[in-house]
Amino acid sequence: MTAYLITSVSVVGAAPTDLLIRDGVIAEVGPGLTAPDATVVDGTGLVALPGLVDLHTHLREPGREDAETVESGSRAAALGGYTAVCAMANTSPVADTAGVVEQVWRLGREAALVDVQPIGAVTVGLAGERLAELGAMADSAARVRIFSDDGHCVADPKLMRRALEYVKAFDGIIAQHAEEPRLTEGAQMHEGEVSTRLGLIGWPAVAEEAIIARDVLLAEHVGSRLHVCHVSTAGSVEVLRQAKARGVRVTAEVTPHHLLLTDERAETYDPVYKVNPPLRTAADIAALRAALADGVIDVIATDHAPHAVEDKECEWAYARPGMLGLETALSIALDVLGPEWDLIAERMSRTPARIAGLTGHGVDPAPGVPANLTLIDPAAHRTIEPAELASRSRNTPYARMTLPGRIVATFLRGEPTVLDGKAVK
Ligand SMILES: NC(=O)N[C@@H](CC(=O)O)C(=O)O
Ligand SMILES: [Zn+2]
Numbered sequence: 371m372t373a374y375l376i377t378s379v380s381v382v383g384a385a386p387t388d389l390l391i392r393d394g395v396i397a398e399v400g401p402g403l404t405a406p407d408a409t410v411v412d413g414t415g416l417v418a419l420p421g422l423v424d425l426h427t428h429l430r431e432p433g434r435e436d437a438e439t440v441e442s443g444s445r446a447a448a449l450g451g452y453t454a455v456c457a458m459a460n461t462s463p464v465a466d467t468a469g470v471v472e473q474v475w476r477l478g479r480e481a482a483l484v485d486v487q488p489i490g491a492v493t494v495g496l497a498g499e500r501l502a503e504l505g506a507m508a509d510s511a512a513r514v515r516i517f518s519d520d521g522h523c524v525a526d527p528k529l530m531r532r533a534l535e536y537v538k539a540f541d542g543i544i545a546q547h548a549e550e551p552r553l554t555e556g557a558q559m560h561e562g563e564v565s566t567r568l569g570l571i572g573w574p575a576v577a578e579e580a581i582i583a584r585d586v587l588l589a590e591h592v593g594s595r596l597h598v599c600h601v602s603t604a605g606s607v608e609v610l611r612q613a614k615a616r617g618v619r620v621t622a623e624v625t626p627h628h629l630l631l632t633d634e635r636a637e638t639y640d641p642v643y644k645v646n647p648p649l650r651t652a653a654d655i656a657a658l659r660a661a662l663a664d665g666v667i668d669v670i671a672t673d674h675a676p677h678a679v680e681d682k683e684c685e686w687a688y689a690r691p692g693m694l695g696l697e698t699a700l701s702i703a704l705d706v707l708g709p710e711w712d713l714i715a716e717r718m719s720r721t722p723a724r725i726a727g728l729t730g731h732g733v734d735p736a737p738g739v740p741a742n743l744t745l746i747d748p749a750a751h752r753t754i755e756p757a758e759l760a761s762r763s764r765n766t767p768y769a770r771m772t773l774p775g776r777i778v779a780t781f782l783r784g785e786p787t788v789l790d791g792k793a794v795k
């Protein structure tokens with residue numbers, strides 16, 4: 371194994387120091403280190419963060435390898451500064467058995483660009499009718515701890531209750547896509563002034579808020595862990611704030627796009643802006659940003675949702691919802707939060723690693739710690755060109771936008787997956 375000496379790097383915003391990586395771990399931290407056998411990486415002007423961890427990634431394999439594969443999504447993740455991603459279960463076949471989650475886990479190991487932690491489905495085929503083999507997935511080689519029907523809501527309260535009860539035995543989590551389906555039939559975008567003007571059927575904020583309110587009560591009743599996916603409204607933040615104040619075991623995520631983009635994007639009729647939950651209003655964005663700062667929202671998760679050209683470059687009504695996120699998330703966080711490195715490390719690495727139970731991730735560089743880290747140049751800017759992304763899909767909402775920050779290097783257990791801003795393999 372090659373040793374790496376990263377010189378004059380700011381660790382999570384602190385004064386510059388050197389980091390020596392040897393045998394997969396951080397061997398030494400301190401100014402003026404020497405190591406003749408090590409490859410030197412000049413860290414001047416760069417910030418080192420614990421490798422980012424994404425709680426919500428769609429890798430599309432098995433089933434839609436034309437849109438993304440475990441390998442292409444892993445490469446996109448590494449280029450975005452990630453060292454671990456949790457892969458959602460809405461594949462084809464659905465990841466609702468030990469066999470499928472083990473296949474995804476194995477593909478992740480083979481790609482060896484990030485740690486791929488499969489999420490298991492809550493219900494068979496995401497159909498919302500009966501529980502999947504949660505125990506078998508938990509006991510499998512993939513050691514699944516997070517279960518989600520993401521893409522669909524576990525709408526039946528009895529099933530949701532049983533799922534929460536079931537995973538309690540192994541401290542599992544149910545990650546809910548909060549959408550009351552009866553309130554979003556035919557919905558195309560956020561229900562509000564813009565949807566009225568455009569004449570599109572709206573997806574009301576209350577469809578999300580009603581499910582979160584119900585689920586925090588169920589989680590409280592059962593004493594189980596609930597995670598709320600892609601929180602998008604100010605009202606959801608208030609429900610979560612109250613639940614957390616009561617001590618409910620609930621965590622929540624927000625996506626980069628819900629922190630930046632509003633429903634006015636729909637005026638372009640460009641389906642790249644179609645996503646679930648939909649882009650909301652400036653007031654929602656303000657509430658989400660405040661909740662991220664004060665901890666009511668625990669993490670930024672990408673909801674990286676690659677889609678093939680034919681599923682996206684069509685009429686708005688027929689386009690699939692979802693947008694890319696892995697390669698731009700840190701830049702959006704930097705744009706939205708500013709150089710608040712400790713907060714960024716907390717929301718994008720330490721807390722998601724803790725929620726997912728990924729030991730060895732989400733730990734700041736220090737002697738003896740697994741060398742999972744990313745180096746960012748905060749002063750650099752880059753213009754997003756969809757064709758240059760590592761993802762197999764092109765549906766980024768940030769095309770031709772100039773964003774702050776550039777990932778210079780990412781290390782997974784001491785081996786670079788990205789160097790000089792380029793994927794190593
Ligand atoms: N976010 C989306 O709009 N789409 C996701 C599913 C989901 O996260 O609900 C997808 O799988 O494409
Ligand atoms: Zn979802």
Ligand SMILES: [Zn+2]
Binds near residue numbers: 426428458521673
């Ligand atoms: Zn999703």
